Amino acid sequence: MKVFYSSFALALVVAGTTSANAADAITVTSWGGALQKNQSSAFMEPFSKVSGVKVSQDEWSGELAKLRAMTESGSVVWDVIDVDPQTAEQACSQGLLDKLDYGKITPPSTLVKGAVLDCAVGISSYATILAYNPEKLKAKPTSITDIFDTQKFPGKRTFHKSPVDTLEVALLADGVPADEVYSTLETPEGVDRAFKKLDTIKKDIVWWEAGAQPSQLLKSGEAVIGLAWNGRVSDANKSEKAGLGVVWDGQIQGFDMWAIPKGSKNKELAYKFIKFTTDPKNNAELSKYVDYGPTVVEAVKNVSPDTLGDLPTAPQNMKNYLVQDAEFWGVYGPDLNARFSTWVSQ
Known part of the structure; x- marks a missing residue:
């Protein structure tokens, strides 16, 4: 399915992403497979195109031992990681993640219930x-x-x-x-x-x-x-x-959530990426590829009516x-x- 980058460029102003130096780069790590491929189409590639920030990708299986080894050695090579809520809480309590500054992302009130944690923010439901x-x-x-x-x-x-x-x-x-x-x-x-x-x-x-x-x-x-x-x-x-x-x-x-590992070398760029993906227009993009719902309340109105009925966060699916x-x-x-x-x- 084609991604219309013009809409992302327009949303860029709202998201607060600015032009980057040629050397600016981050590494985003997710779960691999179809999910990461869809995230790449919806988030990583558009962000890189409109910001100039190179986005490299890696995969993991949620193993905290690997994250702990990075943070304890001071050799953290990841800047943003996809975590589930349980992993986020465990990693946060163990000091493996930064506590997020929502002032650099989006007000917590703009997100659906459950998408706001101290060390992670929900990106899809x-x-x-x-x-x-x-x-x-x-x-x-x-x-x-x-x-x-x-x-x-x-x-x-x-x-x-x-x-x-x-x-x-x-x-x-x-x-x-x-x-x-x-x-x-x-x-x-x-x-x-x-x-x-x-x-x-x-x-x-x-x-x-x-x-x-x-x-x-x-x-x-x-x-x-x-x-x-x-x-x-x-x-x-x-x-x-x-x-x-x-x-x-x-x-x-449940949620897929973005978190910033403790010791990230590119923390400000990581925040820019996360802010970009929580803009209402951009947050809705993933639903074009997989029936995961946006976590930004306002993003629901940007989802195609043909898709909305298949999403967890559709109003008609959240009655109980x-x-x-x-x-x-x-x-x-x-x-x-x-x-x-x-x-x-x-």
């Missing part, structure tokens, strides 16, 4: 949603909690092999109100309650570890219903004509949703990951 194969079910699911209803929706169900989202959905399905999910999970009784709920369908679960897997499992019929990332399901429906159904009710929103609590997972994540791994292996 994705969601864990309920997906299903309508050819394998007699009834149509209406809520993310329907994944636990094996009577009405018999068959294998697929879950991400991670406690993140899995435990939240278990409590939602057990009747915990959305605004009490994380306070419940902070207690030993709440954690026990979540695992007890998961026990009821454990024998019916097919686990997935890579984002493309749930769509493949549902399309093949190996599972009939499951939790998946909305962009992956949408891509399967568009590129493979998978015909999968999506339920937005009860979606759990839960935002991942990054602070919670930053604190409790290590213990819950250990318990989850033990539970899965038993």
Whole structure:
């Protein structure tokens, strides 16, 4: 899909990016694959074109050990990194990231709920949603909690092999109100309650570890219903004509976030890049390539109406949703990951 750079040039004034010297350069590191390719088309290439700043790219898998080695040695070669909220909180608490100066980016009030952290700012929103194969079910699911209803929706169900989202959905399905999910999970009784709920369908679960897997499992019929990332399901429906159904009710929103590693050699240029990507016009560009929603509230009006209905942050898809609590997972994540791994292996 073609990028119209003229719109970025116009937005440049708003974003505050200025002409750069030929030697100006930054390195932006993301997760690789299709996501990074789309980010490059939407953000890195346009920023470089209109600012004159050379943008090199690298990939990582969120491994904090690598980031820690850079910061402790004083050899930080990354300037902006893509982090998920949980990684952002853990890295921030360990002193591996700079605390952001939102005065150099955008006022926090311009961003959607959950996109503002001390050390990271949300650049796009994705969601864990309920997906299903309508050819394998007699009834149509209406809520993310329907994944636990094996009577009405018999068959294998697929879950991400991670406690993140899995435990939240278990409590939602057990009747915990959305605004009490994380306070419940902070207690030993709440954690026990979540695992007890998961026990009821454990024998019916097919686990997935890579984002493309749930769509493949549902399309093949190996599972009939499951939790998946909305962009992956949408891509399967568009590129493979998978015909999968999506339920937005009860979606759990997560974010891709920009952060600046402690010790970045090009901090001011990093801020210029982040500011550019949080301009309302520029922030909406990623939605042209993948069904991830903008995090800037005003950016929604710049998204094509044909695309808007497939985004997590579309108003009609946010009537009942839960935002991942990054602070919670930053604190409790290590213990819950250990318990989850033990539970899965038993």
